[in-house]
Amino acid sequence: MAVFMREIVIGNLRLILTIVLILPLTAIADTKDSRVVESRYLSIQLGPEIEQTDLLQSVVGIEVPERITTVGQSLNFLLGSYGFHLDENPETDEHYLLLMLVLPEPHRNLRSMTLMDALITLGGKSFRPLINPVKRSVRYQLREGFGQFVTVEDMEVAKQGWLDQKEITSLPSKEPGETPVAQQEHQTYGPVQRGDSLSHVANQLDFPGMTIDQVLVYLFRANPHAFANDNMNHLLAGETLKIPPVNLETLPAAFEASQFVDEHYRLWIQSEVTP
Secondary structure (H helix, E strand, O other): OEEEEEEEEEOOEEEEEEEEEOOOHHHHHHOOOOOEEEOOOOEEEOOOOHHHHOHHHOEEEEEOOOOOOEHHHHHHHHHHHHOOEEOOOOOOOHHHHHHOOEOOHHHHEEEEEEHHHHHHHHHOOOEEEEEEOOOOEEEEEEOOOOHHHOOHHHHHHHHHHHHHHHHHHHOOOOOHHHOOHHHOOOEEEOOOOOOOOHHHHHHOOOOOOOOHHHHHHHHHHHOHHHEHHHOOOOEOOOOOEEEOOOOOOOOOOHHHHHHHHHHHHHHHHHHHHOO
8 A cells, every 4th residue: 555645735724635555465565676685774686687697698708828729619618617618419500611610819718798798799790699498509590692702612611621620629638747737636836927917827827618718727726825815816936836636616706716816817906006
């Protein structure tokens, strides 16, 4: 029920108008969001974050390592941490044209954008991403007007090149030095040279399926002795970094790692500019 009162003056006559509205119970119930918990000093929004309900809205923060040279490899590097993968049986072979293209240098740094934005960026002006939300697969299709620039033979060559590359990378490594870091018993990196950053170190290592921010957090937590002021941006020269096997159960999610790195950067900038 809602009550509204208003005073009305007509000549020497003063009236008070009272309006009573009776609202249905459902309308009253809908005026308060049951997903918001309030106390005297605090209001908390309950429920999952938007990137948890829509993975494509996750904010990415990755730097593609130099060892990755094609768009297809960079897509594999990007998608793994978010539960997506490239479609292995696309409807057309034009998908492979993009996968075999050389990765442009400006596309190595994918930050401050959603996962969907990153997929669109890597597709460039010629390709658009198509998402299967059930299988969480991604394939690419030539945009309208660009089919005239390629032939069926181009598609066949690109497909064969991608499949050959995939077969080679799936073979077990015969050299101990080629085993991914995450599968090895123990490694070290160092000594750290003057001017080295943690990002530089991370790009020298091989962490399949991890974003650059996840690698940064992993290295920082494994080597607290190697950083001044408890900040990953204060890497100490002369230190040797331990690289233990990756424990996926304790590895932060991609968006959590991104928030952690951003907070360390904010604190580092603040300490640099504060006298």
